[in-house]
Amino acid sequence: MREKKQILIADDEANLRRVLGAQLQRDGYDVLMAEDGEQALATLAENHVDVVISDLRMPKLDGMQLLKRITASQPELPVIIITAHGTVDTAVEALKLGAFDYVTKPFDRTEFKNVVDKASRTAELRQREGEMAERGLIGQSPAMLSIYSVIEKVADTPSTVLITGESGTGKELIARALHEKSSRHDKPFIRVNCAAIPRDLIESELFGYEKGAFTGAVTSKPGRFELADGGTLFLDEIGEIPVNMQVKLLRAIQEQEFERVGGIKTIEVDVRLIAATNRDLAQEIKEQRFREDLYYRLNVVQMRLPPLRERQGDIPLLVEHFVKRFRERLKKSRVVGVGDAAMEVLLAHPWPGNIRELENVIERAMLFCDGERIDVGDLPPDLRVTPPSSPGSHAAVASARRAEIDEDDDEDLGEEPTASGEIGLKELVREAAAKVERELIVRALQQTGGNVTHTARLLKISRKSLQTKMKELGLREARED
Numbered sequence: 001m002r003e004k005k006q007i008l009i010a011d012d013e014a015n016l017r018r019v020l021g022a023q024l025q026r027d028g029y030d031v032l033m034a035e036d037g038e039q040a041l042a043t044l045a046e047n048h049v050d051v052v053i054s055d056l057r058m059p060k061l062d063g064m065q066l067l068k069r070i071t072a073s074q075p076e077l078p079v080i081i082i083t084a085h086g087t088v089d090t091a092v093e094a095l096k097l098g099a100f101d102y103v104t105k106p107f108d109r110t111e112f113k114n115v116v117d118k119a120s121r122t123a124e125l126r127q128r129e130g131e132m133a134e135r136g137l138i139g140q141s142p143a144m145l146s147i148y149s150v151i152e153k154v155a156d157t158p159s160t161v162l163i164t165g166e167s168g169t170g171k172e173l174i175a176r177a178l179h180e181k182s183s184r185h186d187k188p189f190i191r192v193n194c195a196a197i198p199r200d201l202i203e204s205e206l207f208g209y210e211k212g213a214f215t216g217a218v219t220s221k222p223g224r225f226e227l228a229d230g231g232t233l234f235l236d237e238i239g240e241i242p243v244n245m246q247v248k249l250l251r252a253i254q255e256q257e258f259e260r261v262g263g264i265k266t267i268e269v270d271v272r273l274i275a276a277t278n279r280d281l282a283q284e285i286k287e288q289r290f291r292e293d294l295y296y297r298l299n300v301v302q303m304r305l306p307p308l309r310e311r312q313g314d315i316p317l318l319v320e321h322f323v324k325r326f327r328e329r330l331k332k333s334r335v336v337g338v339g340d341a342a343m344e345v346l347l348a349h350p351w352p353g354n355i356r357e358l359e360n361v362i363e364r365a366m367l368f369c370d371g372e373r374i375d376v377g378d379l380p381p382d383l384r385v386t387p388p389s390s391p392g393s394h395a396a397v398a399s400a401r402r403a404e405i406d407e408d409d410d411e412d413l414g415e416e417p418t419a420s421g422e423i424g425l426k427e428l429v430r431e432a433a434a435k436v437e438r439e440l441i442v443r444a445l446q447q448t449g450g451n452v453t454h455t456a457r458l459l460k461i462s463r464k465s466l467q468t469k470m471k472e473l474g475l476r477e478a479r480e481d
């Protein structure tokens with residue numbers, strides 16, 4: 001990304017252009033100028049612009065028309081409209097058309113700077129998001145935005161990155177994005193799934209072997225470290241590497257040298273290492289299954305990918321992305337999206353398999369979908385009605401009922417870690433209760449087409465407690481009545 005953000009000022013008054021331009025330059029921006037809307041479009045076609053500031057009244061193409069053209073062709077580009085004092089209607093109209101904000105003449109210097117700075121930060125986030133989307137990484141939740149900014153910062157450094165997160169949260173995609181955004185992008189990206197290699201073969205897989213090193217070694221073979229020379233080595237499921245191999249791995253990462261199995265020659269490489277795990281490595285260290293020194297070497301930068309249930313706001317975007325993908329792959333061009341009721345079900349599901357599970361669900365639903373929109377009936381049956389963790393469990397149902405009646409007092413269901421450190425009964429009951437509760441609410445919402453008042457009536461709770469519950473359970477705000 002450019003050091004300085006570039007701002008385009010479109011205004012027919014030369015004086016105003018000069019004053020604003022000088023101020024923006026003082027504030028650290030690069031400035032481009034246009035005298036009318038047409039010139040502005042021409043400038044946009046030839047330059048990278050981060051923010052547009054446009055007057056409304058201009059010859060040839062006026063501010064509103066310019067705004068329309070920009071939102072159609074570059075919707076991610078923030079446009080600030082200059083309005084005359086007291087013309088609220090035009091300002092509102094501009095906002096409706098997609099303007100980022102407006103500033104009124106005469107300008108208040110601080111207010112003007114604040115609006116421009118905000119637009120420029122938004123532009124940066126949108127550009128980053130757009131770039132990540134091109135790499136297949138979808139998400140606008142705060143957690144994902146902060147991951148994008150870490151990618152931006154560390155991609156082109158030699159530092160080791162440790163990516164943690166549950167299975168299916170996108171660890172491999174992030175590793176690829178780091179590689180592609182680094183200056184190593186035209187060199188190999190080599191992935192090793194440490195969980196898939198038998199223990200005895202890990203060493204030869206990573207470091208290669210010489211002819212005759214063991215029975216069956218009829219020729220010499222380079223290992224993954226050598227293949228990744230100049231590029232990136234991605235060790236997936238690193239927690240699966242046997243302890244005795246971890247010492248050798250540490251040396252290879254630290255010294256960038258190793259010997260092939262059965263070899264005496266030291267081989268030097270230039271490899272950037274990215275590791276991923278869905279295990280809790282701190283716990284593995286305590287249980288002496290993972291070496292502390294290797295952990296610290298890997299953990300220079302840690303990126304924790306949140307499970308999908310912690311960023312439900314991204315679900316609609318991901319769904320749209322996968323619908324688009326499978327429309328082409330499955331030749332289902334008729335399907336354009338997901339119906340409201342089905343979306344409620346998708347939002348309510350806890351997604352233990354994370355994005356991978358969502359991707360598979362959408363693929364299956366597309367196969368079953370005969371209409372234009374995926375319907376509840378096209379979703380897998382186990383998703384339509386999420387069973388409580390122990391089906392028919394009286395404890396779960398009773399506590400769900402209890403939680404409904406006694407909303408403010410769930411303190412005594414609090415977790416009490418058992419002596420063994422395992423999850424206790426109370427915790428399990430609480431989880432089961434939350435699951436049952438969510439299921440009942442989702443079903444009721446489906447029945448009422450998302451109407452909060454009717455849903456609350458159906459569940460015999462107040463509208464307010466329904467809204468609080470939905471928030472707690474991470475259910476999307478239901479449609480207003």
Ligand SMILES: Nc1ncnc2c1ncn2[C@@H]1O[C@H](COP(=O)(O)OP(=O)(O)OP(=O)(O)O)[C@@H](O)[C@H]1O
Nearest residue numbers: 136137138139166167168169170171172173355356
């Ligand atoms: N942010 C995302 N946007 C779009 N697709 C995603 C995103 N994250 C993951 N996916 C998709 O979800 C699937 C699983 O992702 P990935 O293999 O990277 O997960 P992982 O965390 O490495 O899983 P595992 O731990 O099981 O190896 C892939 O098909 C990937 O393309």
